[in-house]
Structures are given as C-alpha cells and as structure tokens.
Amino acid sequence: MNSSFKERLERLGPVRVVSPVSSGSPAVISLRPTTGRRINAISATVSLARRGVPMLRAKRTVEEMIATGRTVLELPKVESRNQLLAELAEFGIEARAVASYEIDIRALRDRLKLTQEQFALRFAIDLDTLQNWERKRRKPDSAVQAYLRVIARSPEVASEAQEEPETSKQLTY
Numbered sequence: 001m002n003s004s005f006k007e008r009l010e011r012l013g014p015v016r017v018v019s020p021v022s023s024g025s026p027a028v029i030s031l032r033p034t035t036g037r038r039i040n041a042i043s044a045t046v047s048l049a050r051r052g053v054p055m056l057r058a059k060r061t062v063e064e065m066i067a068t069g070r071t072v073l074e075l076p077k078v079e080s081r082n083q084l085l086a087e088l089a090e091f092g093i094e095a096r097a098v099a100s101y102e103i104d105i106r107a108l109r110d111r112l113k114l115t116q117e118q119f120a121l122r123f124a125i126d127l128d129t130l131q132n133w134e135r136k137r138r139k140p141d142s143a144v145q146a147y148l149r150v151i152a153r154s155p156e157v158a159s160e161a162q163e164e165p166e167t168s169k170q171l172t173y
Contacts, residue, residue: 039092052076
C-alpha cells in the first residue's frame with residue numbers, strides 16, 4: 001500500500017500547538033528523574049518547549065535525562081522558577097536551578113580559617129590571582145566561580161582532588 005504523505009500525516013491526528021510563555025528570563029536548570037515516580041516524558045517535553053526550547057531539543061533532553069539520570073539545559077524564557085519546578089515535579093522530574101551566584105572569596109577563605117597562601121596552595125590557585133580577586137582588581141570567570149562553589153560546599157573533596165592518586169589507582173582520561 002503506497003499512501004501519500006498527506007494521508008500518513010492525517011492518520012497521526014491533529015498537530016498539538018505549544019503555546020509559549022509570554023515573558024520571562026533565561027535560566028539554566030539541572031533535571032533528574034524523581035525517585036519512585038513515573039516520568040511523563042511528553043508533558044515534560046511540552047513544558048520545556050513552552051519555555052523556548054525547540055521541540056526536538058526538548059525531547060532529546062528528556063530522553064538524555066532518562067538514559068543517564070541527569071542533564072542540564074538552558075531555557076530561554078522562564079516566567080517563574082517556582083512554577084517551572086512545580087510543573088516538572090508533576091511530570092516526575094526533579095529540577096534545580098544551576099547556581100550562578102558569585103562566591104565571596106575572602107569570606108570563604110575566612111570561614112575555612114586559611115591564609116591566602118594556604119588557600120592558594122590547597123586549591124591550586126595562583127596566589128597573585130587570589131589576591132587580585134580579593135582586592136576586587138580582577139573578577140573570577142564563570143568556570144572559577146563554579147570551582148569556588150565546589151570549594152564552598154565540599155572543601156575536603158576539592159582539596160583531595162588536587163592530590164596525585166595512589167599509583168595503584170592511576171586515573172586515565
């Protein structure tokens with residue numbers, strides 16, 4: 001049976017129009033399946049598409065999250081972070097905003113009770129660079145801010161990550 005393209009499309013049913021949110025700000029979110037809940041992948045995909053993500057990209061993002069257990073996505077237009085998180089939770093997805101706040105390096109160093117030299121050595125940061133950041137002569141870029149958030153949350157893990165692994169546990173990348 002050789003049906004026309006139009007006939008095949010008609011069998012699929014009506015096309016669902018996704019109404020985008022009217023306004024909002026960009027946001028980066030981390031998505032992971034909610035433990036013990038069934039994921040409504042179609043509704044989650046539509047929810048992401050409503051916030052400016054192309055439908056195919058939204059679909060692939062949800063598929064990646066299901067396959068790997070976590071993914072990160074930038075949404076062009078989020079009207080309300082709380083509304084988005086609640087909506088995705090209904091669909092079996094735990095969403096969290098990816099941190100973008102800046103770390104006060106001096107306050108972090110003081111909290112860890114480290115001198116500038118100790119902090120620089122422990123976390124593999126150039127001492128002059130650290131001093132420039134603290135004196136506000138320079139500003140850490142986004143990758144460094146992410147590293148500083150890791151230090152703030154898990155200073156021991158960040159410090160241990162700077163050490164050479166045991167010879168029996170050589171890491172290969």
